[in-house]
Amino acid sequence: MKALVYNGSRDVSVDEVPDARLERPTDVLVRITTTNICGSDLHMYEGRTELEPGKILGHENLGVVTEAGSGVERIAVGDRVCLPFNIACGFCRNCESGMPSYCLTANPDPEMAGAAYGFVGMGPYSGGQAEYLRVPFADYNCLRLPEDAEDKEDDYVMVADVFPTGWHATRLAGLRPGESCVVYGAGPVGLMAAYSALLQGASQVMVVDRHPDRLRLVEEMGAIPVDDSKGDPVEQVHNLTEGRRADCGCECVGYHAHDHLGTEHPEMTMNKLVESVKFTGGIGVVGAFLPSDPGASDEMAQNGRIPFEMGTFWFQGQRIGTGQAPVKVYNRQLRDLIHHDRAKPSFIVSHDLPLEDAPDAYRHFDKREDGWTKVVLKP
Ligand code: NAD
Ligand code: ZN
Structure with missing residues (x-):
């Protein structure tokens, strides 16, 4: 065959x-x-x-x-x-x-x-x-x-x-009908997370990415595109929610997260999510963080270790769920x-x-x- x-x-x-x-x-x-x-x-x-x-x-x-x-x-x-x-x-x-x-x-x-x-x-x-x-x-x-x-x-x-994985991200995040949700990543998984949030009655779904074609799909499904090449996504989410932040968030990028200029920052989406989600809000992480990455440029990424702002996360009383859907x-x-x-x-x-x-x-x-x-x- x-x-x-x-x-x-x-x-x-x-x-x-x-x-x-x-x-x-x-x-x-x-x-x-x-x-x-x-x-x-x-x-x-x-x-x-x-x-x-x-x-x-x-x-x-x-x-x-x-x-x-x-x-x-x-x-x-x-x-x-x-x-x-x-x-x-x-x-x-x-x-x-x-x-x-x-x-x-x-x-x-x-x-x-x-x-x-x-x-x-x-x-x-x-x-x-x-x-x-x-x-x-x-x-x-x-x-x-x-x-x-x-x-x-x-x-x-x-x-x-991708559909159940996106759906799972919203369940790990604890989304409830009428709540707002921010999704990092508008790849197939992030798009499906946003789509799942809308299907479950989310009031406001914001999706962060920088690819115009993917952000167009975000808009077409009725979610709000957040283009992080146009400014800090955390600030944009704060503005869109009138300072309240999103009720919950989904990580749909993983360890190969990078800034809009292409430099890898495996910790970037996690730390931005912590700041985009309200105190006590839930975060669902379906983007992959692999324990070993022989192709990674530095030792930290090789061990799957990232500089995560644990103090901010703890102080805000947030929750996190991870893993394969x-x-x-x-x-x-x-x-x-x-x-x-x-x-x-x-x-x-x-x-x-x-x-x-x-x-x-x-x-x-x-x-x-x-x-x-x-x-x-x-x-
Ligand atoms: P993808 O690579 O097509 O999409 C990732 C998107 O993230 C891209 O559009 C990229 O521009 C964007 N991105 C990169 N850095 C960003 C940043 N700092 N902020 C915002 N957006 C950023 O991949 P995909 O198919 O959508 O999969 C996404 C992740 O989900 C991968 O890590 C994949 O392995 C994982 N995954 C997990 C499961 C599971 O069961 N948990 C299942 C399927 C896929
Ligand atoms: Zn897959």
Whole structure:
């Protein structure tokens, strides 16, 4: 089969690789019809991680089941399914307590929790930027899609990651209807966090970034763009809220945060959030802060250490929630919002491309070039 393979820093290619196949009775095989490139793929693409060459990338996957193991009961050949980027068993202590993103079974490393397709440190699983994908614990990990799925694949595929991840950011932040929310980052995740806040009845949603194309999408969905190349975002948020600050905030950038001139400041969004959110407000951090970053320029970033203003944060009595989103916790409900035309997350899609164009798409998306917001691949 054809698949997008990681060869080394900023070097990926579409190659002929051995076919994905069932390995356990609880697996299904899925013919991938839609698969996305994610900001999370870029950490690996840029060579910032220790991903081994030869790995197939792709954790935002949707397709049709072509084969089911003898132990699979709920899912049948022919089902169109969306696959949460987390691979989980459904029965370990963490899955049972509602955190399948920290599954203790799916990651074979006893020191680790959590598994994903096509990811460094998240188990041996191949990604779905390929013609076929093996799905472990299929009864738990497949979300069956309704009849309108074929026409709405670009919406439903967002349920694999960025839509629930954005939604999770607002839940970690503790957003309540009628409250205001500030989001740092208008990439696909930040856009989905803002969209989720609006869907949940936020009164005022402000999104900080500097890319005109992404800020345009912020405005189009009914949120307020905050262009930090035009002035300190903290000051802009204070002005927009008449000095009250936002009730809560979402971090959707991660450790590769930089100023608008391009200099990296991994601590920047965290410290600006603390100052943009009211005393006692909640902050949801879904942007990735990785414990090791061999590609980072300084030792601090390599250890995932950042100069966080703990004193200000503590003094203001704020709360913080972090981590990989438990997609499964939200994905059925988000699927149903799409099915009933209450949500249309495909508004972030800028490119629908064949798998063959993936290497070129990675280059453009990695540079956050104007107009390259979200790439959807059709193997
Ligand atoms: P992206 O890189 O496309 O978007 C990041 C955006 O942040 C860019 O538009 C960039 O201009 C902006 N930005 C950079 N510095 C900024 C600053 N100082 N202030 C405001 N904006 C700034 O990536 P994405 O796909 O949207 O993903 C965002 C983050 O979320 C990544 O770190 C990704 O790994 C992570 N992620 C986490 C989960 C999870 O489960 N927690 C899931 C998916 C993605
Ligand atoms: Zn993703």
